[in-house]
Amino acid sequence: MSIIARLPETDKAHPEAACAGMPIAEHLDAREVERLAAQLKALAHPVRLRMVDLIHAHGGQLCVxxxxxxxxVKQPTISHHLKVLREAGLIRSCQKGAWVYHAIEPAVFARLRRSWTVLPRRARHRPPRLPKPQSAHPEPDNP
Structure with a gap:
């Protein structure tokens, strides 16, 4: 179905104007997008994502x-990953005696979950299925 078929009668003569008058609703402002991107980037590393999972699994707090x-990995690498998570605002650290404990920031993760709603739950229109690629080396016929 073409876009022209879906336009109201008055717009069929000018299909290029179909999108021009549609307001775009923004869920996130530019500052929120930057913050969210930094947090998702911090979580995108397997070690850091596992760290957050471990902290959560241990009651929300874990000693370094x-x-x-x-x-x-060695302790300096662990410290680096914890620093990235802390700078992204995903965890907080506090010293108790000689040890540093790291805790999840629950409000930040709640905000991340709410921000995630900007992504569509499922696509309205599925892309067409592509044909299976032909093998460069076809299999021989078995008699």
Whole structure:
């Protein structure tokens, strides 16, 4: 179905104007988009995503000394990943004696979940299915 078929009668003569008058509703302002992108970028690394999961699994707080047993990286790398999560506002750190504990920022994750609603739950129109690619090396016929 073409866009012309879906336009009201008055717009069929000028299909280029179909989108020109449609207001675009923004769910997120520019500052929110930048913040959300930084948080998602921080979570996009497998080690950092696992760290957040571990903190959550341990009641929302975990000592820095407990991370090393879960990863095949050394303590300086763990500290770097924790710093990235902290700078993105996803976790907070507090020192208790000689140890530093890291906790999830629940309000930030709640805001992330709410912001995620800007993505469509499912596409209105599915893209056409593409044919299966032809193999460069066809299989021989078996007699």
């Amino acid at each position: 000394c407990e991370f090393e047993q879960y990863f095949d």
